[in-house]
Each structure stands twice: as structure tokens, then as C-alpha cells.
Amino acid sequence: MIKNTDWWNDFFPTFRSVFYRISKKDTNAQVRYIIKKLNISPGNKFLDCPCGIGRIALPLAGRGIKVTGIDIIPSYLEELGKKAKRQDLMIKLVRNDMRRINFKEEFDAGANLWTSYGYFEKESDNLLVLKKMYQALKPGGKFMLHVINRDWIMANYSPRDWFQAGDIRVLEKRKFDYATSINHSEWCFLKEGKETSHQVIIRMYSYHELIAMFKSVGFVDINGYGTIKDEPISRDTMMMFIIGTKPRKKSDR
Numbered sequence: 001m002i003k004n005t006d007w008w009n010d011f012f013p014t015f016r017s018v019f020y021r022i023s024k025k026d027t028n029a030q031v032r033y034i035i036k037k038l039n040i041s042p043g044n045k046f047l048d049c050p051c052g053i054g055r056i057a058l059p060l061a062g063r064g065i066k067v068t069g070i071d072i073i074p075s076y077l078e079e080l081g082k083k084a085k086r087q088d089l090m091i092k093l094v095r096n097d098m099r100r101i102n103f104k105e106e107f108d109a110g111a112n113l114w115t116s117y118g119y120f121e122k123e124s125d126n127l128l129v130l131k132k133m134y135q136a137l138k139p140g141g142k143f144m145l146h147v148i149n150r151d152w153i154m155a156n157y158s159p160r161d162w163f164q165a166g167d168i169r170v171l172e173k174r175k176f177d178y179a180t181s182i183n184h185s186e187w188c189f190l191k192e193g194k195e196t197s198h199q200v201i202i203r204m205y206s207y208h209e210l211i212a213m214f215k216s217v218g219f220v221d222i223n224g225y226g227t228i229k230d231e232p233i234s235r236d237t238m239m240m241f242i243i244g245t246k247p248r249k250k251s252d253r
């Protein structure tokens with residue numbers, strides 16, 4: 001099992017080429033969905049944690065939303081900063097671990113998108129990420145979690161998979177730990193005859209577990225969807241969009 005607990009530091013810089021797997025069309029559709037579901041409009045403050053290379057942060061900022069982006073990989077933040085500058089957009093960027101952010105009631109909405117959740121072996125660390133997002137929201141603020149659905153994984157589990165990302169061939173070997181619900185994978189990236197390999201762990205969650213976790217940190221009005229067409233979550237929907245609201249009244253918290 002994994003030895004490098006901070007696996008993301010080595011993995012994500014190499015993972016960079018995989019961002020191209022999501023088309024502009026799909027990203028734009030997700031952006032429209034986020035705006036609709038989180039009820040955000042120009043001038044609102046939005047926390048994108050983690051923001052990666054700005055797949056979502058840039059188009060949101062382009063629509064007049066005041067975005068703060070958090071990520072742990074310096075090269076991602078640098079790339080995003082340069083793109084924002086070129087597009088004449090203001091995005092506040094902070095390098096931090098998603099467990100360590102410390103905003104208090106600053107944001108109208110926030111999100112953790114594209115399977116950026118469940119990265120920690122300790123369950124309390126994964127829960128901490130939700131707590132920090134909750135803390136960052138203004139009363140009435142909404143949060144979206146967009147993750148892979150454990151029930152779909154179980155129905156479609158494949159111990160090996162490969163795909164091409166530009167000039168890189170990616171091979172993923174997986175092993176599922178049923179005791180912890182953590183998927184352990186080895187990602188091999190092959191480029192110009194050179195191979196690098198990285199260990200990745202992701203705690204997989206079912207919808208009902210995430211509902212309980214959202215409730216435990218204080219979210220209300222929790223709803224989940226399997227697609228951006230608002231289809232219900234089932235073992236046939238690979239992804240989940242789960243949205244919770246921070247209660248307006250202190251007495252409801």
C-alpha cells in the first residue's frame with residue numbers, strides 16, 4: 001500500500017496532460033451548471049478549491065464572478081495566473097493544502113470539482129475539507145462537490161485501464177481496499193519511451209455517505225444529481241454533483 005502520503009506532489013505535475021481529456025464543450029456545460037445550481041451571479045465571491053489550472057475558475061471569472069483559487073501545485077497556479085493575466089481577469093490565487101484553508105464566511109459559493117475529494121487516508125482529513133468549505137461560506141452560501149460515484153465504480157470496476165492524453169500514454173492499475181473503500185492505483189505515464197509511475201489513493205464515497213458527511217458539518221438542503229441534466233444518482237451514473245447550503249440563521253446551524 002502507499003508509502004508516500006503526500007502523493008499529490010509528484011503525481012499532479014505529470015497528470016497535467018490529462019486535463020485535455022475534458023473538452024471545452026463539456027467544461028462550458030459544467031460552468032453553466034455550476035452557475036445555475038449555486039445560484040451565482042456577477043460580483044459574487046466564489047471559492048474554487050482546488051482550482052487546478054483554472055478549468056472552471058477562468059470561465060467563471062470571465063463572467064464577472066470574483067474567484068479565489070486554491071491549489072497545492074505551484075506550477076498549476078503559475079499557469080493559471082499567466083492565463084488570467086493574458087485574459088485580463090482578476091483571480092486571487094493561494095497555494096495551500098485544501099485541509100488548511102481558513103476563510104470565515106467570505107464566499108457566496110464554493111466548489112470542489114472533478115474528483116478532487118477523498119485524497120487523504122485519514123477519514124478525519126477528508127471530513128476536514130468539507131468543514132473548511134462550510135466555514136468559508138457566507139450564511140445562505142452553497143457548496144458543490146463533484147466526485148466519482150462509488151456505486152458506479154463497484155458496478156464497473158476494472159483492475160486495469162489505459163488511455164492516450166496527447167503524446168502521453170497513461171496506464172492505470174487499480175486495487176480496491178474494501179475495508180477502507182480506498183482505491184489504490186498505480187498510474188504509469190509513457191512518453192517518448194520513458195516511463196514514470198505514481199501511486200494514487202482515493203477514498204471512494206457513495207451518495208448516502210456524503211449526505212451524512214454534509215449533514216454532520218452543518219449543510220442543509222442537500223441534493224445530488226448524477227448528470228448535469230439533473231438525472232438521479234444511481235449505479236449507472238459515474239459522477240455525482242452534490243450540493244449543500246449553509247443555513248442563513250445561526251440558530252439553524
Ligand SMILES: C[S@@+](CC[C@H](N)C(=O)[O-])C[C@H]1O[C@@H](n2cnc3c(N)ncnc32)[C@H](O)[C@@H]1O
Pocket residue numbers: 008012049050051052053054055056070071072073076096097098099112113114115116119
Ligand atoms: C483532478 S484535479 C481537478 C482540478 C479542478 N478542480 C478542475 O476541475 O479542473 C485535482 C486538483 O487537486 C489538487 N490537489 C491535490 N492535492 C491537494 C491538496 N492536498 N490540497 C490542495 N490541492 C490539492 C491538484 O493539484 C489538482 O489541481
